Amino acid sequence: xxxxxxxxxxxxxxxxxxxxxxxxxxxxxxxxxxxxxxxxxxxxxxxxxxxxxxxxxxxxxxxxxxxxxxxxxxxxxxxxxxxxxxxxxxxxxxxxxxxxxxxxxxxxxxxxxxxxxxxxxxxx
Numbered sequence: 001x002x003x004x005x006x007x008x009x010x011x012x013x014x015x016x017x018x019x020x021x022x023x024x025x026x027x028x029x030x031x032x033x034x035x036x037x038x039x040x041x042x043x044x045x046x047x048x049x050x051x052x053x054x055x056x057x058x059x060x061x062x063x064x065x066x067x068x069x070x071x072x073x074x075x076x077x078x079x080x081x082x083x084x085x086x087x088x089x090x091x092x093x094x095x096x097x098x099x100x101x102x103x104x105x106x107x108x109x110x111x112x113x114x115x116x117x118x119x120x121x122x123x124x
Contacts, residue, residue, distance in 0.1 A: 009118030050104030
């Protein structure tokens with residue numbers, strides 16, 4: 001059983017940066033690839049970015065490339081999401097997820113384990 005706990009959300013102003021963390025139980029990068037998703041009420045959960053099982057490769061939603069960065073701390077079993085130049089459209093609940101296998105996947109259905117989410121609100 002994998003447990004994922006996100007933190008780092010909050011309310012920020014447009015143009016600000018924020019770093020989210022996802023702490024996993026166990027040596028997650030040995031077995032799972034991981035990803036960040038986000039969801040706005042009334043809309044589908046969408047892929048933000050992910051990191052493969054070894055932690056050596058990342059991929060992103062096309063529209064978020066250049067502003068968002070996913071990284072992993074294998075020693076401490078933590079995945080990060082660094083977000084820069086935030087705008088109100090980035091307001092959402094952000095979730096981390098884990099799936100068996102070496103490669104990330106942009107589909108929600110590909111992930112078995114999910115965190116409880118952390119809220120990010122961008123407003124002036």
